[in-house]
Amino acid sequence: MAATLLLTVSGLASGLVVPADERCHSTDKAVLGIDIGATYSCVAVYCNGRVEIIPNDQGSRLTPSWVAFTDGGGRFVVGEAAKEQxxxxxxxxxxxxxxxxxKKFGDDDVQREMxxxxxxxxxxEGKPHVRVDAADGDVRxxxxxxxxAAVLAKMKETAExxxxxxxxxxVVAVPxxxxxxxRRAISDAGDIAGLDVMRIVSEPIAAALAYGLDNAKSDGKRVVVFDLxxxxxxxTALVADDGFFDVLATNGDxxxxxxDFDRRVAxxxxxxxxxAQHQVRVEIESVLDGGVDLSETLTRAQFEELNDDLFVRTMAPLRKTMADAGLEKGDIDEIIPVGGSTRIPMVQQLIRDYFDGKKEIVKGNNPDExxxxxxxxxxxxxxxxxxxKPTMLGNLLNYPTMQCNARTESFSLIHRSIRSPLILVRxxxxxxAGGALTPMIPRRSRLPAERTHVFTTYLGGQMAVAINVFQGEGSTEKDNTLLGRLALTGIPPASVWNWGWRWRPIQVTVKVDELGDIHVEAADKGGSGKLERLSIVSGEGHEHGRLSKEEIDRMIREVAEDLVEEERIVKERVDALNMLETYIVKHTVTGxxxxxxxxxxxxxxWLDGNPAAEKEDCEEKLKELEDACGPFMAAVHETSGLGHDELYVRIIGLDPTYNIKSQRLIISVKDNNTTSGFKREISQPK
Known part of the structure; x- marks a missing residue:
């Protein structure tokens, strides 16, 4: 059935109460900065003379980009509560x-992701949708x-x-x-969440701005943004030049x-x-048959050995980006880290080694934020x-006016005169004929840009021409995004009398203006005077899978605005349900x-038969379980911590069996990348 989206997110009712003297005192309109990431999301605001990263209701400045469906009412929870679900x-x-x-459902990358x-x-209707199954058998x-939209709504309520x-x-940052x-889909999601997405900015450009690279002193600087x-x-390789950021090249994995690093150590x-440390204690519950736990010391060197192939992979996009941008190692002025994994010492060392030890990663900001x-x-x-007014951000500078467009990648940084040096991204x-594409305006062209090209009809006697406009870097239509179609009809068929040959010349002009809007004109140059025009306005239209206004309005209506108190009740019930389910899973198999x-x-x-159980019922059932399992688990944990060297080899290769007769655990470990391995018996305490 169609979903009714009721955003049940931790917010005003259950969030952390901020003392009045610590709140933003600005009376001006607050515009949030949101990083909606694949794993975590983060929200910030410029307030009290500086940028503030806003913690969520659990005190964390990062919120998992997870959305979970709760039983009854079609409501959602977002963040840690969803992850626990x-x-x-x-x-x-x-x-x-x-x-x-x-994306379209038939896109190759969507099929791979599935x-x-x-x-x-x-x-x-040709678009990928997520099917969410509830425990009561209902489907959304x-x-x-x-x-x-649920994640953006969580960010909105956190900020409020x-x-x-x-x-x-x-302002929302995207890859x-x-x-x-x-980008239009992100704008639609903002509408559903009750947010006016005023700008959509690429993540590397936002990162460069966070490090103050938007001032005149940064002109000419070449920057690599390494986002792990x-x-x-x-x-991504950027250059700050003459008041704008130009994306020179970008590559990734x-x-x-x-x-992926976490999975290697389970x-x-x-x-x-x-x-931050050279060794840590790793404890994994019930990793072996019979509910046996592992407790091991893992050193940084062992961690690096486990992940050596992953570390090698991190350097391939860096090398390709530098090559695509036509840059030498000595051309780079700054290396900006983004993402928590850039803190890994081996990643930092590999970046230093690539630049021959002459470049260091810029420090000062939290790469997660x-x-x-x-x-x-x-x-x-x-x-x-x-x-x-002159404002301090790094150095004293007069901030320029900034312009950003969903179709154009660069910012226009205007200091004293009005100009708009925007760059076409794709x-x-x-x-x-045959599905091949003829590039009209290449990426990285300075806007406005215009080009005219004369084509010919493909078949003898052809009286109509369909002109398809694509965006992207692929060589064929299936590797690019269709932006629009233009039909030139009613043209006289070519003959030796009206053109001198079988095909008619069709002149096509493509122009991209300063706003990123695309204008296409097709004219029959064989003497008929036929002319057709098409304008593809950035941010408008229902093409390419964008939601229509009616769909957005429907989704907005489905977002409940009066669930503050009900939200608190639902969240407490979900938390209690999660705690009970987690306890059951951990103790169903105890050996x-x-x-x-x-x-x-x-x-x-009981839980299967009572999927809509209330908070108090779940808490009572959990108390009964704890009373029953407490003495047993205390005895089990007394036998844990049997330190061995099994963990630092590839845990994913473990093949344990348990010999009931001899009361001994047989552990076979095989290194996936070599032919080496070992087999060991571990005595189990009586």
Whole structure:
């Protein structure tokens, strides 16, 4: 059935109360800076003379980009509460949805993603939608825009709790490779969430702004932004020149991020701790048959050995970006880190080694928060908060007016005179015979730009021409995004009398103006005078999978505005349900038929029969379980911590068995990259 989207997110009612003297005192319009990431999202605002990163209701400055479906009412929770839902009910939790935004269901990359996503992706009118299953058997089908809207709404309410007032405008940062359709999808998501997305900025440009590279002293600087996030790696080369940022080249690995390093050690948090310490204790519950735990010391050297192939992969996009940009190592002035995984010492060392030890990563900002910081800087100017006054950000400077467009990648940084040196991000092409594309205006062209090319009809006697306009860098139409179609009809068929040959000449002119709007004109040059025009306005239209105004209005109506108190009740119930489900999962298999396991199974059956159980019922059932399992688990934990060297080899290669007769655990470990391995018996305590 169609989804009714009720955004149940932690916000004003259950959020942290900010003392009045710590709130933003500005009376001007607040424009948020939002980094909506594949793994985590972050929100910031320029306030009290500086950028503030805003903590959520749990005190964290990062919120997981997870959305979960709760039983009853079609409501959603966002963030940690949603992530916890995945423990007991993975079918109700959605993440990694950014890969579906602005795409068609039949796109090759969508089909590839469907094989790895833990939730169902279905086709609705040619667009990918997420199917979310509730425990009561109900089904919700949601667009990626609705999922993104839930995250943006969470960011909005987090900011409102901090500021103590309503906020309705934002600057949203997106990956640099997002095309026009994907950016429009983000704009639609903002509309659904009740946010006016005033600017959409690429993440590397926001990062550069966070480090103050928008002043006159930065002119001519060449910058590499190295963004290693939770699930993706993006490397971008920028140049700040004559008042604007030009994206010279960008490359990445869509399936390499911090979570890949975590999976190698089968535990989260290890990567971050080893970035600051040389060794950590890793404890993994029930990693072996029979509920046996592992407790091991993992050193930084062992972690680096486990992930050596991943570290090698991080350098490939950097090398390609430098080559595509035509830059030498000595041309780079700054290396800006983005994403928590750039803290990994080996990543930093590999970057230093690539630049022959002559370049260091810029420090000073939290790499997890840099993009939101830069987006808030832009929000400040959009709001007019600087009032043309000199302001301190790094050095004393007079901030320029900033312009950004969904189709054009660069900012116009205007200091004293009005100018608009915008850059086209992706090539605009015309489809010709056989599906091949003829580039008309190449990427990185300074706008406005215009080009005219004369084509001919393809068939003898042809009286109509269809002109398809594409955006992208692929050589054929299937590798690019269709922006629009123009039909030139009623042209006389060519003959030796009216043209001298079988084909008629068709003159096509493509122009992209300062706003990123595309204007196409096709004219028959064979004497008929036939002329047709097409304008593709940036940010408008229903093409390429963008939601229509009616769809957006429907989704906005579905967002409940009066759920503050109900939101608190639902969240508390979900938290209690999660705690009970987590406890049941951990204690269902304890290595034998015990009172603990029997009670856990009984609780599981009770939960299956009572999917809409109230908070108090869940808490009472959890108390019963804790009373039954407490003594048993205390005895189990007394036998844990059997330190061995199994963990630092590839844990994913473990093949344990348990010999009941000899009471010995047989562990076979095989290194996936070599032929080496070992087999060991570990005595189990009686």
């Amino acid at each position: 995945a423990v007991g009910s993975p079918g109700r939790a959605v993440h990694d949805f950014m890969r579906l935004l602005g 094989t790895r996503l833990p939730y169902a992706v279905v086709d609705m 089908v949601l667009s990626p825009e609705e999922i993104a 709790a901090h500021l103590g007032r309503t906020v309705s405008s934002a 640099v490779y997002f095309n026009d359709a994907q 996030g939770g699930e993706t790696l993006d490397v 869509g399936h390499l991020g911090g979570e 535990a989260t948090g290890v990567r971050a701790r080893l970035s 840099t993009v939101a910081d830069g987006a808030a800087v832009i929000g400040r100017h959009v709001a007019g908060d600087d009032d043309d 090539t605009i092409s015309i489809e010709t 034998g038929e015990t009172d603990c396991e029997a009670n856990a199974r009984a609780a599981s059956e």
